[in-house]
Amino acid sequence: MMMAARAGWSVNEIAPASIKLNIAGYGRATKQQIQYMIQKMLQLDKPPSPEDCSDALAMAVCYLNQTRLLQRMKRQI
16 A cells, blocks of 8 residues: 555555445345355356455445545535
């Protein structure tokens, strides 16, 4: 995170429970539930493997959802 900040990149932190809530609708969803939801959301033929891949995709989807929401809110103000 320090190296990203030094490079001038923005760094966002999202709590795991927030990601799970955003993706599965439940803040204590299991890795398998997240994997299943990512497969359905992204219309994949099979679940991402290994599970870490679905975690990374879940973070990306959650980040994009939050970014879109913030942009909509800024336009309305």
